[in-house]
Amino acid sequence: MHAVAAIVMLGIVIAGCSDETASGDIVPTMSHSFEALSVGVGAEVSGVCQSWTLGNETPLYVSKVRQRNDGAWHHSNWFFVPEDTYPGPDGTWDCDERGFHDVSAALEGGVFFAQSTQALEELQAFQEGAVLEIPPRHKIVGGVHLVNISAAALDTALHFDIETIDEEDVKVRLRPISFTNTALDIEPQAESRFGMTCNLGEQFESTLGVPADYNVYYVLAHYHEWGHYFRLSFVEDDGADRTIFELRNSVGEPLGITIDPPISSQGAPKLRVECGYINDTDGRLHYGLGGQEMCVFLAYTDADLIIGATSGVNEALGQNSDGIFMNETSCGTILAAPVD
Known part of the structure; x- marks a missing residue:
């Protein structure tokens, strides 16, 4: 999430808060598993992007996003952008080759999800009626950073579950x-x-x-x-x-x-x-x-x-x-x- 401050141009001691970030209630309307990435013992992966074209012909009103991964995901930042941005096939690709940067992604669309450091699972859940609005014909794209501190090489993937609501239920x-x-x-x-x-x-x-x-x-x-x-x-x-x-x-x-x-x-x-x-x-x-x-x-x-x-x-x-x-x-x- 290191460029998230630039992103938005263009997460215990809590009073009056509810912790919704771990595994929790979600009724997915959309799900996606990105292809696994290989990380050697003691190795680090950066400069790699992954994308998923949503194929939505109408706006999506996202109320919850659940992230799960198989380990070694140090952190990752995800955005929604028009589907013709960073042209090329979905999957895994070199960020620099397509000109991806957190700033440009946020300018083109918006912030979708930011992973907590090394969190294996977490839920970004908003209050009833509060949503992120993703316009029609957009895709999810993220820059990822993996670090393998285990004693064995890993093939590890990240998964998203998304819960949406109807437009008439949107309050904010x-x-x-x-x-x-x-x-x-x-x-x-x-x-x-x-x-x-x-x-x-x-x-x-x-x-x-x-x-x-x-x-x-x-x-x-x-x-x-x-x-x-x-x-x-x-x-x-x-x-x-x-x-x-x-x-x-x-x-x-x-x-x-x-x-x-x-x-x-x-x-x-x-x-x-x-x-x-x-x-x-x-x-x-x-x-x-x-x-x-x-x-x-x-x-x-x-x-x-x-x-x-x-x-x-x-x-x-x-x-x-x-x-x-x-x-x-x-x-x-x-x-x-x-x-x-």
């Missing part, structure tokens, strides 16, 4: 918001936290002419093996904050949550993400794929904006009274696109 169409903090500089042999606050009020005012008044329906956090803490919160101009989603969790467990009932921003103009790490290595960790870390979230809201934000410069604040190395990262570029 959901849009993505995502931040990525790429300015990570994590202390060795220590616990660290990184916070980043972005002012979305300016985007709502300049793009829609209204205050930042929206509801958060679903949140997915993303970090790697040293990550152990995540918090997303609304922030007022005076600095007062309200928690949307807070967790302490292990990699390999689903890191997404359905916020039920949805939580309102109540006009709070800012959104803050915090990620915590316990680095038990002798080296500093930075933002990256294998052997490095990430701090990313994807949220679905009822805002009429698709929003993505990246990080600016990080400031190391030193240790707090609990011995945690605290960091504050400035918000970088915020990109917002209105929804038709």
